[in-house]
Each structure stands twice: as structure tokens, then as C-alpha cells.
Amino acid sequence: MIIVNLDVMMAKRKISLNELSKKTGITTTNLSILKTNKAKAIRFSTLELICSVLNCQPADILEYKEGKNG
């Protein structure tokens, strides 16, 4: 399964959910869905926005772990 490590990156960059939301233009609801690993898919454009604001690589946010999806 794919794990979203958005909370880890946010903690590393010392940025809050509201701040990230304002900088990326993604709603806090959607960021919260991403943070809690409830998202089913992520668009490249969303990933690009998050990576540009957090100044990181997609691999820093996404991680593959063996296990059942969902």
C-alpha cells in the first residue's frame, strides 16, 4: 500500500495545514484526506504543488509499504 507522509514533511518544514492550504490553494479538507491516508488517488498537479511549497521530492511524501490496500 501507498503511505502519504505529508504530516512528516510538514513537521520537518514546520508548516501548518492552514499555511500549506493557503500556499498551495488546496483546501484543508483535501489536505486532511491526504494526511490521514484516506485518499484513493493523487493528481500530478497536486503533488507538484505540494512538492514546490514543501521543497521536496514526491518520494519524500509517498512511500510504498507491503500490505493490503485500503
Next chain:
Amino acid sequence: MKKSFIAKVMSVLLVIMLIMGIVCLFFLPNLYNYFKDSFVSKFQDQSTLYQVAFFTCYIICLVIVFKLTKLFHIIYKDSPFRKEIESSLKIMAILFMSLSLIVIIKAIFIPTLLSFVVSLLCFLIALSFYVLASVIKVAIEYKNEVDLTI
């Protein structure tokens, strides 16, 4: 989401139908007695069977109208892609199927062309509702996936 005007009109019409149906429920024996004189002699020989079929079908129809009222209310207030809609459609499919069964059983004892036509019609409506429920189920899955795509 844009609210559907047709759903609102249908919802109001169905509420009126439901109220009229409930009011008529209290006068059902009177209505039955009023109309039974116009039945042909074959009906009067099997009047108990006809009475049971008539009252059961009436109750089932009332439940269908109630379910339709709820369904259109949900469509007007929210969206058609909800679990309640799917389950409502499935329940209505079962109700129409039972209507079809009752009418066909009645038609075995009191065969009329109209009974067979009504039974077939109810069977087809039941199938349509079941297909629609399956389509809604798939649509809900797709909607959830789209909603959770960030």
C-alpha cells in the same frame, strides 16, 4: 449542486398521493363494496381471494409511493448518488416483484387479460428498478473514488 425542479414537483405530487392513499385506506372496505357490484360474476365466486389480493396490493402500492416520496426528497435535497437511493430502489424492486406475484396468483384463479398485462408490467418495472439500483451502486463507487482523488 443544482437542485432539480422536476424532483421537487414529483416530491410534492407524491406527498399528495401518499396523503390521499392513507385517507383512502380508512375507506378501503367501503370502496371495495362500492366497486365490487361492477365486477363480473367470476369475481364474486372468488371474492375472498380477490379481497386479499386487492388489500395486499393496496398496501404494497402505498409503501412504494412512500419510498418514492423519500427517494425524490433525497434527490431534491442532496444528490442521487447515495446509499439510501440504492437500497430504496432495491426495496421497490422487491415490492414490484411481490405485486407481480400477487397479480399472477390472482390471475391463475381469475384469469383476465388485464391481470397478465399488469403482472408482466410489474415484473418489468421490478427488473428496471433492480438494474437502476445496480447502476447507482457502480456510480456511487465511482463518485467516492473521484471525491477521494486529490
